[in-house]
Amino acid sequence: MKTNLRTDDLTCxxxxxxxxxxxxxxxxxxxxxxxxxxxxxxxxxxxxVKADDLKSMVEKLGYPVKSVNTFA
Known part of the structure; x- marks a missing residue:
C-alpha cells in the first residue's frame, strides 16, 4: 500500500x-x-499500518497534515 500525506511546514x-x-x-x-x-x-x-497512524506520527514530529490519501 502507499499513503501520501500533504503538509505546509516542510521547509528544509x-x-x-x-x-x-x-x-x-x-x-x-x-x-x-x-x-x-x-x-x-x-x-x-x-x-x-493505518493511514491515521501515519498522520499522527508526522504530526507528533511537528508537521501538521492537511490531507491523507491511501492507494492499494
Missing amino acids: PSCIKKIESGVGKTKGVSDVSVKFNLNKVTVEHDDT
Whole structure:
C-alpha cells in the first residue's frame, strides 16, 4: 500500500531526515519518501499500518497534515 500525506511546514532538508527516520522505524513501513518542495510525504507500507497512524506520527514530529490519501 502507499499513503501520501500533504503538509505546509516542510521547509528544509532536515525536515526530510526527521520524518524519514521517525516514520521509517515503524513496523510494516518499507519506504518513506519526503519531497519538501512539494510538501509531500509518501509512505509505502503493508496493511497493518493505518493511514491515521501515519498522520499522527508526522504530526507528533511537528508537521501538521492537511490531507491523507491511501492507494492499494
